[in-house]
Amino acid sequence: QVHLVESGGGLVQAGGSLRLSCAASGLIFGNYAIDWFRQAPGKEREFVAAITWSGGTTYFADSVKGRFTISRDNAKNTVYLQMNSLKPEDTAVYYCAALATTTQSQSIRYLKPNYWGQGTQVTVSS
Numbered sequence: 001q002v003h004l005v006e007s008g009g010g011l012v013q014a015g016g017s018l019r020l021s022c023a024a025s026g027l028i029f030g031n032y033a034i035d036w037f038r039q040a041p042g043k044e045r046e047f048v049a050a051i052t053w054s055g056g057t058t059y060f061a062d063s064v065k066g067r068f069t070i071s072r073d074n075a076k077n078t079v080y081l082q083m084n085s086l087k088p089e090d091t092a093v094y095y096c097a098a099l100a101t102t103t104q105s106q107s108i109r110y111l112k113p114n115y116w117g118q119g120t121q122v123t124v125s126s
Contacts, residue, residue: 009120
């Protein structure tokens with residue numbers, strides 16, 4: 001049984017930083033790209049960042065480019081989302097998702113994930 005568990009969310013002031021983690025189990029982690037999405041109240045879920053199976057290529061939404069980084073440790077079956085210079089508009093529930101693909105292309109931004117985590121709340125106060 002596959003599990004994705006997000007952690008690291010919380011309340012932070014604008015300009016602050018948080019690091020989210022996505023720990024995976026029950027799958028061959030190196031065979032999966034990992035995406036992060038977020039959903040704010042009353043809004044649709046949106047793509048935030050993605051990392052290929054090897055960690056060699058990353059993609060970001062324009063709204064977070066230059067502020068967020070994504071990395072992975074395949075030995076620990078974990079992906080990290082480092083969020084810096086946080087803004088109130090970053091407030092949302094953040095979800096990680098696993099995609100069964102080893103492509104390096106930016107299609108990992110758009111492919112339907114195979115598995116989802118339960119989400120972690122990030123709140124940025126002004």
